[in-house]
């Protein structure tokens with residue numbers, strides 16, 4: 391009897407082990423803006439450690455989906471679960487504090503302060519409810535401040551901007567600003583990183599490096615990454631799975647080689663390239 395129980399236990403553990411670990415789940419997620427349904431009844435799961443691509447034509451609802459996941463806006467209906475817990479009604483600073491960080495399609499850096507200060511503020515911003523609050527947050531203890539500075543410098547080193555740590559962010563070329571935004575998002579020590587068009591504005595060689603860079607930070611920080619990107623070769627080469635949105639609806643979610651050959655995807659998106 392005991393032997394039978396042990397065998398059943400081992401079998402059930404093996405079954406559990408073979409299932410991917412879900413970190414993020416959307417269930418029938420919908421967001422309306424007046425009469426427009428920007429995200430329409432979308433359901434998907436994101437697995438731990440994967441690079442999950444999100445593609446679709448302009449206006450398909452990709453950024454809106456990021457705004458929902460990060461609590462910048464609430465859903466009209468549906469659910470969002472992070473590590474199995476409902477987050478859809480939580481404000482953005484609470485979601486950030488749980489470990490979900492993002493970059494923005496329209497870069498949001500403080501141009502008049504240094505790269506280093508942007509990364510340091512990033513840590514406060516993510517744990518305060520607004521940018522203004524973040525700026526005026528109660529100063530940390532000196533020890534903590536030194537630690538935060540050291541970590542911020544390490545992040546700048548990692549994104550290749552250490553030599554320009556003291557330079558104002560507005561002097562940076564577009565591609566460098568995108569890397570700086572990633573460093574700022576990483577200052578939160580997130581578990582999930584959402585990247586909204588990180589290759590936009592980058593030159594061809596920067597775009598090529600970006601793939602390696604995303605893989606590097608994924609491995610280094612043990613991250614799960616959700617990537618919105620119009621650069622199809624980059625997405626196809628980098629992502630474990632790809633979700634395709636069109637007019638707010640999820641038209642497919644699968645491995646890159648399957649998505650690439652899906653007629654609905656070709657018609658909605660890839661055919662335009």
Ligand SMILES: Nc1ncnc2c1ncn2[C@@H]1O[C@H](COP(=O)(O)OP(=O)(O)OP(=O)(O)O)[C@@H](O)[C@H]1O
Nearest residue numbers: 423426428446447448449450451452453454455495
């Ligand atoms: N705050 C808002 N108020 C009203 N409409 C909005 C708002 N945010 C987004 N929309 C609309 O929702 C739709 C989806 O927009 P969204 O920015 O999510 O698209 P996207 O897939 O990110 O497009 P792109 O590739 O151009 O960035 C668009 O029609 C957009 O105009």
Ligand SMILES: [Mg+2]
Nearest residue numbers: 452453454495
């Ligand atoms: Mg967008």
